[in-house]
Amino acid sequence: MEQSVKPASSLPLNPHIAALPPYNAGMNISMARALSGRNDVARLASNENPDGCSPAVMAALASSSFEPWRYADPACTALRAALGEKLAIDPGMIVAGNGSEEMIAAISRAVLVPGASVVTTVPSFGLHEIEPLAAGADVVKIAMTPEMGFDLAALEAAIAVGPRIVFISSPWNPVGPGLDHAGLRRLIGAVRPGTLLVLDEAYFEFADPGAPDGIEVLRNSSIDHVVLRTFSKAYGLAGLRVGYAVCSGFELARVIAAAKTPFNVNAAAQVAAIAALADESWMKASAGRVRAERVRTAAALKGLGFRVAQSQTNFLFFDCKGDSSSVAAGLLKQGIIVKAWRETGYEHYLRATIGLPADNDRLITALQGLAGR
Numbered sequence: 001m002e003q004s005v006k007p008a009s010s011l012p013l014n015p016h017i018a019a020l021p022p023y024n025a026g027m028n029i030s031m032a033r034a035l036s037g038r039n040d041v042a043r044l045a046s047n048e049n050p051d052g053c054s055p056a057v058m059a060a061l062a063s064s065s066f067e068p069w070r071y072a073d074p075a076c077t078a079l080r081a082a083l084g085e086k087l088a089i090d091p092g093m094i095v096a097g098n099g100s101e102e103m104i105a106a107i108s109r110a111v112l113v114p115g116a117s118v119v120t121t122v123p124s125f126g127l128h129e130i131e132p133l134a135a136g137a138d139v140v141k142i143a144m145t146p147e148m149g150f151d152l153a154a155l156e157a158a159i160a161v162g163p164r165i166v167f168i169s170s171p172w173n174p175v176g177p178g179l180d181h182a183g184l185r186r187l188i189g190a191v192r193p194g195t196l197l198v199l200d201e202a203y204f205e206f207a208d209p210g211a212p213d214g215i216e217v218l219r220n221s222s223i224d225h226v227v228l229r230t231f232s233k234a235y236g237l238a239g240l241r242v243g244y245a246v247c248s249g250f251e252l253a254r255v256i257a258a259a260k261t262p263f264n265v266n267a268a269a270q271v272a273a274i275a276a277l278a279d280e281s282w283m284k285a286s287a288g289r290v291r292a293e294r295v296r297t298a299a300a301l302k303g304l305g306f307r308v309a310q311s312q313t314n315f316l317f318f319d320c321k322g323d324s325s326s327v328a329a330g331l332l333k334q335g336i337i338v339k340a341w342r343e344t345g346y347e348h349y350l351r352a353t354i355g356l357p358a359d360n361d362r363l364i365t366a367l368q369g370l371a372g373r
Helices: 029-036 055-061 077-087 098-111 124-135 152-160 182-190 250-258 268-278 280-303 324-334 357-370
Strands: 094-099 117-122 139-142 165-169 198-200 225-230 243-247 315-319 350-354
Touching: 055 268, 077 094, 077 243, 077 268, 094 098, 094 250, 098 152, 098 165, 098 198, 098 225, 098 243, 098 250, 117 124, 117 152, 124 139, 124 165, 139 152, 152 165, 152 182, 182 198, 243 250, 268 280, 280 315, 280 357, 324 350, 324 357
Parallel strands: 117 139, 117 165, 165 198, 198 225
Antiparallel strands: 094 243, 225 243, 315 350
16 A cells, blocks of 8 residues: 655754764664574673673562562662662762663753753763753763873863863773773862763773772762762673762752652662672672683784773773774674774774673684684
8 A cells, every 4th residue: 555755744843852863772682693694692792791690689589579560669768778888978979870871861951051061082972972962062072092092181171161061981981991090180180160070980890900989089079070880781780770870969969869750760670789789799700700801802802903992891992994884794794793883083993892701702703804814
């Protein structure tokens, strides 16, 4: 039957939302299997924990403490209490979210107004740009150095202008390095009244021993700040979506909480996060295995002639010496999912998650083949 073409809608749309760039999400497993024709897919695109999650999490979800027919606690009282005890922070300064991604959106809603300015880095975690743009803000992106690190001087200069928010990932998604103690204190020292520093530490648990702990460094700071963390990565709860914001004051936490939706963290996520937090030994052992594989895999990629950024995360960001989308497509044919970077000027970079040793070996062998070595 012939279908008529509908005329364009005359409904006025929010121009800030209509113009948003797409979020570069990782490919799902069913699509990868369909495109590759393989069932043995190595999932190295979304920075998931290759070890899964603590057995304590699975036990908690199977216990009577999880009641799917009940509404979740909208205040996440028990989870925030557990976090407060672990971090030595008043729970009233902690806001829990549907992943730390929701906290980025809530912070943007709570702090930004149309025409406000935000500073972040490029390559960037997409939501550090997308959520401010959705609020009508202008986003200034500071490029990484030729050595694939933070351009501290350029960041200091941009912060000195007085943006409303500074979003900094450390360790840095998608590039990998983390700020050292001197670098973090240098950026903190550049922040002036009227600017909120948001330090996104989603990959904090993968950093080498001795790396700065943003919550501790900022504990007695006089600047307005938020430190973001998540259970999605090192704790292996990506599918349940739970993260949190540690705020510099009660009023800031109250307003950020007001900007999120009610019942935002589901009951399963709250039960799982509390169980995961209680099994720190599992998480630390898993993060240690990832660190060891990160070093081994980075050395192998460098041996193949790729420029690899220094990493304090569970992934590697490297110059694949060609169009990253084409290289990613070639890897997909071999059943390996990686993320091709698509930001302007960085289309020759790939980001690959550190997986199990066998998956990392597949990536190394496939890249060797694609490079004709």
